[in-house]
Amino acid sequence: MSEKLNPSDLFDVRAALSDEERMVQDSVARFTDERVLPIIGDCFDRAEFPFDLIPEMAGMGLLGSYFPEAYGCAGMNAVSYGLICQELERGDSGLRSFVSVQTSLCMYPIFAYGNEEQKQRWLPSMAQGETIGCFGLTEPQGGSDPANMKTHARRDGDDWVINGAKMWITNGSLAKVAIVWAQTDAGIQGFLVERGMQGFKTRDIHRKMSLRASVTSELFFDDVRVPDANRLHGVQGLKGPLGCLNQARYGIAWGPIGAAIACFVEVLDYTKNRQLFGRALAANQAVQLRLADMARRITTAQLLALQLGRLKDAGSLHPTQVSLAKWNNVRMALDIARDARDLLGGAGITVEYSPIRHALNLDSVITYEGTETVHELVVGREVTGINAF
Numbered sequence: 144m145s146e147k148l149n150p151s152d153l154f155d156v157r158a159a160l161s162d163e164e165r166m167v168q169d170s171v172a173r174f175t176d177e178r179v180l181p182i183i184g185d186c187f188d189r190a191e192f193p194f195d196l197i198p199e200m201a202g203m204g205l206l207g208s209y210f211p212e213a214y215g216c217a218g219m220n221a222v223s224y225g226l227i228c229q230e231l232e233r234g235d236s237g238l239r240s241f242v243s244v245q246t247s248l249c250m251y252p253i254f255a256y257g258n259e260e261q262k263q264r265w266l267p268s269m270a271q272g273e274t275i276g277c278f279g280l281t282e283p284q285g286g287s288d289p290a291n292m293k294t295h296a297r298r299d300g301d302d303w304v305i306n307g308a309k310m311w312i313t314n315g316s317l318a319k320v321a322i323v324w325a326q327t328d329a330g331i332q333g334f335l336v337e338r339g340m341q342g343f344k345t346r347d348i349h350r351k352m353s354l355r356a357s358v359t360s361e362l363f364f365d366d367v368r369v370p371d372a373n374r375l376h377g378v379q380g381l382k383g384p385l386g387c388l389n390q391a392r393y394g395i396a397w398g399p400i401g402a403a404i405a406c407f408v409e410v411l412d413y414t415k416n417r418q419l420f421g422r423a424l425a426a427n428q429a430v431q432l433r434l435a436d437m438a439r440r441i442t443t444a445q446l447l448a449l450q451l452g453r454l455k456d457a458g459s460l461h462p463t464q465v466s467l468a469k470w471n472n473v474r475m476a477l478d479i480a481r482d483a484r485d486l487l488g489g490a491g492i493t494v495e496y497s498p499i500r501h502a503l504n505l506d507s508v509i510t511y512e513g514t515e516t517v518h519e520l521v522v523g524r525e526v527t528g529i530n531a532f
């Protein structure tokens with residue numbers, strides 16, 4: 144028999160990481176252990192985002208981690224970004240959401256579709272956490288079908304005039320700049336709407352049972368006048384926002400592995416120590432089957448994410464591969480969180496243990512960035528060649 148395996152990494156995925164990737168994982172893991180885990184249950188309970196952690200995350204290079212140093216970013220690879228998402232979501236999906244939105248939904252469109260002036264103006268201060276962004280795509284009439292967009296921008300001289308509303312927007316009221324997607328006569332275009340522009344308002348959504356340690360808002364645009372200098376000139380059409388989603392969904396394929404590991408480690412420890420019917424709960428075959436199944440699902444998700452990351456770093460990632468990984472890995476984590484909650488019995492219903500918090504959060508994660516059904520249909524379209532949307 145060889146050495147004992149690590150229950151949270153049965154296939155030693157860590158050995159397939161480079162030294163630099165391991166270093167990134169270790170430093171974010173330390174941050175989660177020391178700074179996030181001691182406070183996050185209370186943040187969730189009080190429905191408060193832990194604002195104080197923003198400068199620390201920025202200081203570690205976690206905001207816009209994969210953009211070049213020329214824009215004040217850390218220039219890390221895609222696998223490192225994935226590991227950042229994984230370790231943050233081991234703490235809470237809300238923190239990973241914050242980093243996903245800032246990096247992949249706000250900095251990415253400026254980097255990919257913006258001009259040099261826009262990049263120089265926004266990216267360094269976003270990397271430092273001085274400027275927080277939000278991404279407005281979803282509208283009240285239906286997020287799965289963004290092509291049916293009602294928010295409209297009309298050209299008026301050197302300006303654009305925006306009218307409409309966005310719904311369920313992460314970081315909405317925190318944001319100094321909103322990346323807003325609007326219909327124009329030339330198709331969907333992206334605009335940088337700045338806080339304080341006349342006619343632009345935000346309102347937070349309260350009474351959430353999920354992602355409580357995260358800010359979610361509505362955005363309202365009432366004749367908001369935006370200069371053409373704030374338009375993202377590099378893209379027109381739905382492929383603009385969908386290209387950003389591809390980046391963020393990639394990170395979400397990694398993040399929930401962290402949430403699943405948090406639940407698994409906790410429930411493994413609990414069931415080994417809990418004595419029922421004169422033996423450890425984990426000594427029952429029915430319980431071991433469930434624990435083994437969690438380990439199997441985590442392992443397959445880890446291997447999927449790593450291969451996804453290697454494809455991304457090689458520049459050959461296909462959006463359908465991202466859809467399959469987001470679907471598989473979020474489903475995996477949600478199932479594990481719910482099962483772990485059950486194995487904790489009554490103790491599992493408070494935030495003293497993490498599974499119920501992760502399960503509630505993952506109910507948002509399985510809905511946002513494309514619902515599970517949307518991703519299943521993307522994969523279905525790929526394998527059949529028939530578009531069912």
Ligand code: TGC
Pocket residue numbers: 239240241243244278280281286287288289290313380381382383385386388389391462511512513514517521532
């Ligand atoms: P279709 O009309 O065929 O395509 C339009 C154009 O877009 C291109 N495209 C993509 N490009 C990059 N990445 C992708 N994943 C892409 N998917 C499509 C496509 O090639 C085409 O380009 P072109 O040049 O021909 O014009 O659109 P479709 O039929 O592929 O899309 C249908 C569907 C349902 C898949 C799409 O509408 C969709 O993904 N709906 C879900 C919307 C969604 O995910 N919204 C998320 C909002 S943001 C959010 O939830 C943030 S949560 C933040 C947090 O972490 O807290």
Ligand code: FAD
Pocket residue numbers: 244277278279280281282283284285286287288310311312313314354359507510511512513514515516517531532
């Ligand atoms: P709908 O699109 O109305 O879907 C309802 C149900 O119908 C789902 O189960 C869906 O799978 C199903 N369905 C849809 N189409 C089909 C079909 N063809 N066949 C079968 N079933 C179908 N959006 C942003 O733009 N920016 C953000 O920062 C952001 N942050 C979010 C944060 C949170 C906490 C949440 C919950 C959402 C966030 N969203 C954000 C919105 C998110 O992207 C949408 O909620 C999501 O895209 C689904 O849209 P919807 O809620 O309108 O549901």
